[in-house]
Amino acid sequence: MIIALLLILLALCGAPLFAIIGASALWGFYQSDIDLSVVVIEFFRLAEMPVLLAIPLFTFAGYLLSESGAPHRLVRLTEALLGWVPGGMAFVALIACALFTAFTGASGVTIVALGALLYPALREAGYRKNFSLGLVTTSGSLGLLFAPALPLILYAVVAQQLGIGGPISVDDMFLAGILPGLLMLLVLLAWGLWSGRDLPLKAFTLSEARAAIRAAAWEIPLPIILLGGIYSGYFALSEAAAVTAIYVFIVEVFIYREIPLKQLPRVMREAMLLVGGILIILGLSMASTNYLIDAEVPSRLFDWLHERVAEPLTFLILLNIFLLLLGTMLDIFSALVLMVPLLLPVAVRYGIDPVHLGIIFLANMQIGYFTPPVGMNLFIASYRFDKPIAEIYRATLPWFFILFGAVLIITYWPTLSLALLERN
Amino acid sequence: MLITLKRIKQLILFFEDSLIVLLLSATILLAGSQILLRNLFDSGLIWADPTLRIMVLWLALLGAIAATRENRHIRIDILSHRLSQRSQSILATVNNLFSAVVCAIITWHAVRFVHAEWQDGATLFAAIPAWLGEIIIPIGFGVMTLRFLFNLALQLSQRDGG
Numbered sequence: 001m002i003i004a005l006l007l008i009l010l011a012l013c014g015a016p017l018f019a020i021i022g023a024s025a026l027w028g029f030y031q032s033d034i035d036l037s038v039v040v041i042e043f044f045r046l047a048e049m050p051v052l053l054a055i056p057l058f059t060f061a062g063y064l065l066s067e068s069g070a071p072h073r074l075v076r077l078t079e080a081l082l083g084w085v086p087g088g089m090a091f092v093a094l095i096a097c098a099l100f101t102a103f104t105g106a107s108g109v110t111i112v113a114l115g116a117l118l119y120p121a122l123r124e125a126g127y128r129k130n131f132s133l134g135l136v137t138t139s140g141s142l143g144l145l146f147a148p149a150l151p152l153i154l155y156a157v158v159a160q161q162l163g164i165g166g167p168i169s170v171d172d173m174f175l176a177g178i179l180p181g182l183l184m185l186l187v188l189l190a191w192g193l194w195s196g197r198d199l200p201l202k203a204f205t206l207s208e209a210r211a212a213i214r215a216a217a218w219e220i221p222l223p224i225i226l227l228g229g230i231y232s233g234y235f236a237l238s239e240a241a242a243v244t245a246i247y248v249f250i251v252e253v254f255i256y257r258e259i260p261l262k263q264l265p266r267v268m269r270e271a272m273l274l275v276g277g278i279l280i281i282l283g284l285s286m287a288s289t290n291y292l293i294d295a296e297v298p299s300r301l302f303d304w305l306h307e308r309v310a311e312p313l314t315f316l317i318l319l320n321i322f323l324l325l326l327g328t329m330l331d332i333f334s335a336l337v338l339m340v341p342l343l344l345p346v347a348v349r350y351g352i353d354p355v356h357l358g359i360i361f362l363a364n365m366q367i368g369y370f371t372p373p374v375g376m377n378l379f380i381a382s383y384r385f386d387k388p389i390a391e392i393y394r395a396t397l398p399w400f401f402i403l404f405g406a407v408l409i410i411t412y413w414p415t416l417s418l419a420l421l422e423r424n
Numbered sequence: 425m426l427i428t429l430k431r432i433k434q435l436i437l438f439f440e441d442s443l444i445v446l447l448l449s450a451t452i453l454l455a456g457s458q459i460l461l462r463n464l465f466d467s468g469l470i471w472a473d474p475t476l477r478i479m480v481l482w483l484a485l486l487g488a489i490a491a492t493r494e495n496r497h498i499r500i501d502i503l504s505h506r507l508s509q510r511s512q513s514i515l516a517t518v519n520n521l522f523s524a525v526v527c528a529i530i531t532w533h534a535v536r537f538v539h540a541e542w543q544d545g546a547t548l549f550a551a552i553p554a555w556l557g558e559i560i561i562p563i564g565f566g567v568m569t570l571r572f573l574f575n576l577a578l579q580l581s582q583r584d585g586g
Contacts, residue, residue, distance in 0.1 A: 010522060013515050016497035018488070019523040026529055039530060040537040040561055047481040047557065050473065053455065056483050060448065235459075238476075242455035249452070265445045269490060272444050276487020277498045283484065334498050374502050 003027055017334050018277075022284040028291035042287035046279060050238060051157060051170060056275045057241035058148060061248040062104030063271040066113040068252040068259055073216040074100060075117045080212035084204035089125035090192025093118045093135055094142065098185055099223065101143030105150035108380045111140035115384055126199045133395035135192070137381040138403065141369040142188070144332075144362055145181030147174035147230055148240065151332050151365070154282070155358040158340045161286060162293075165348040168355055170237050174230060175420040176355045180363060180410045187406050188399070218251045278333045289341040298345035305346065312350045316411050319343070320364060327368010328375050335365055352414075359417040363407045370396050437493075444486050451479045474549045478557040485564030492571040517579055524572035527565045534562035 004024070011020045025039050046052060065071075078092040085091060096118070101110045115136040122132035144151055156170040213220070226244050229235035235243065253259050259267065292298065309315050326335055340361065347357045369377040372393045382389045410416060454472055461468045491497045507515070538555050546554040 010519070011500055012503055013519065014499050014501055014503065015519040016499050016523050018497060019526040022526045022530055023522070026526070036529070037533040037537045037540075040534045043530075043534075043561060044481070044537075044558060046484055047477045050477060052480050053451075053476055056448065056451065056480060057455065060452075238455065239459050242452065242459060245452050246456050265441060268445050268448050269441055272448060272483055272487035273490045273494070273496060274487070276484050276489070277491045277496070279480075279484035280488040280491075281498060329500055329502060331498060 017338075018280045018284055021281060021288050021338070025284060025288035025291055028288065028295065032291075032294070038290070039284070039287040042290055043283040045161075045286055046283045049157060050236075051153065052279070053238040054148070054153060054241035055150060055279065056272065057238070057245040058103075058150060058153075059105065059275050060268060060271040061241070061245045062109070063267050064248050064252050064259060065100075066104055066109045067263070067267055068256060070219055070252065071096075071100065071113040072117060073212075073219060075114065075121070077212045077216045077220075079121070080205075080209040083202050086201060087189070087193035087196040087199075088202055089122050089127065090135060090196055091189060093122060094139055094185060094188050094192065097136075097139030098143030098146065098181070101139075101141065102146035102149045103223075108140060108377060110143075111136060111377060111380050111384055115140070115381065119385060125196075125202075127196060130391075130395040131195050133381070133385065133387065133392060134397075134399045135188075136385075137370050137377055137392060137396050138188070138399040140377040140380065141366045142184065143181070144366045145177035145184070145359065147177065147227060148237070148244075149177075150278075151336060151362050152177055152358075153237065154278075154333060154336050155340065155362065157282070158285075158337055159344060159354055159358065161289065162341055162344055164345050165354040168358070171230075171233075172355050172421055173358055175422075176359050176417045177362070178420055179416045180359050180406075183409065183416065184363070184366075184403060184406045187402050191398070191402050218255055222247060222251075281334055282337050285337040285341070292341055293345075298342055299349075301342065302346045302349050306349075312352065313412070315347075315350045316352070316360075319347070319360065320407065320411055323361060323364035324368055324371060327365045328371045328373070331376060332362070332365045332369075336361070353418060355421065356414045356417045360407075360411050363410050367400060367403045367407060371400060372396075440486065440489060440493075444483070444490065447479060447483055447486065451476060451483065454479075471549055471552075478548065481557070482560045485560050489564060489567050489571070492568045495575065513579065513583060517576060520572045520576040520579065524569050524576065527569040527572060531562050531565040531569055534558075534565055538562055 007020050007024055007027075011017060022039070025042075026036055029036055029038055074096050075092065078096045079089070082088060082091045082095065093114075097110050097114055100114055104110065104113075118139075119132055119136050122135065123129065127135075143149065152173040153170050156168050156173045159168040222244065225247070226240055229243065230237065230240050253261065253264065305315070309318065326339065330338070340358075343361070344354060344357060348354060352360075369375050370381075372378065378389060378392050378396065381387070382392045385392075454476055458468055458472050458476075488497075503515075538558050538561070541558060542553070542555040548554050548557050
């Protein structure tokens, strides 16, 4: 118990999370007199999961995209195609951000890569400063629920390892995320439409639309190939990731020539740094999870909770609050590997579908990114737009409440997440 | 002496970075050719899939080594920027020491594990010995141990100097 508290304290003091997780696994197995090489054996399971190949490949593709002129072309294209509808520029910003986040994972790159383009464009279109700031900050994590976002993949990987509540595939998560993701997008679009109701409409110009399409001609096929390949089942996930990496590489390096070959080692290294950071946590958490299950921690947690909270509905309310707090402190990847092994067995016994739990988890984490006072994207935005953090808090607050409403709907209406799954 | 040390350090960094670049490129090419083979010739390399999985493990550890070098591991960062310079540096010392100890213990057990696999003559596939793929685990955690110790030494010397 003392050791556990000590580890939590160390984690709060900024010790690397993988070391905390490794230490807890080592300590747990040591206490139960199990040979500690089990930690290494569990870690080696990183090499036994074919789906993990997708992670370095997608991350590399995402880094290439954000370092190239792709964000610029994406904004120009959506603006040319959608800028003329009411609330146009807000539409443009939300859709561009959602697409970009889905493709690059949610690591704050969206704000850095797209925010700088969108914020001035929103201001120029006549949106208030706070509205514009709030929008770009909030949109940094929008799109997390759309394929092929890494958190969806990672949730499926972790849940599969647990083997509780039936098989969960990455494809299930990709399908389940669509409607909840659209719901979030729609409520924000509605808010954008309402806020921009007095702004003058822009005219649609065919020549600009044509020019924007031509400029992005090589990138437009990417989502079509990738999503078509995944959803039709033609590509396995790791194959889709390989195709994406190769396609993006050829397009950005050889066709657009926006990333000089000399820069490539740096981009690769940056991408693998993130991959290493995530996978080492995943590998060690497989050991600590193994220990947790051996020690029956989840079922004891359930018994303890069930005495106090009998209703699944109350459990869900508590879960929402807990995840919201968690999301302000932990980034999404560590939160996934740390908490899903504890929460999933408990939630399943409350009768919650594992796939639905995953969507609730990710949707909560998504707003955790910009929940005051410590959501990560708030700081990135404050830094990127050179605004005091208090101003960012005020600007994102309405967005926070709107999306929180969407998260509540997602939580208490399982059909939204499960309707597209074939098993229903 | 100092110049030689610096050169050795640069050489090591260059070696690490090149390894990441080579390995990632090889992974992309191998995964790509598997897809081509499957779709055009309805065939594939039997050894490709297990090799790719091992390559992911290697990429993970090489990436983690790089993250250690730049002190960019995933961590909870809510306390540190509210503290004074002095307490920050004390915390950093504790964190480096703690991480070094954890990595050292894992390294030791990884060495035991790989050694056992080597003695058993376990294979990954065909005649490829299993230890060849697993060796990156002790290497990776070993290098990270050294890196954390190095960071620790650097910090202590800086504190004495300042």
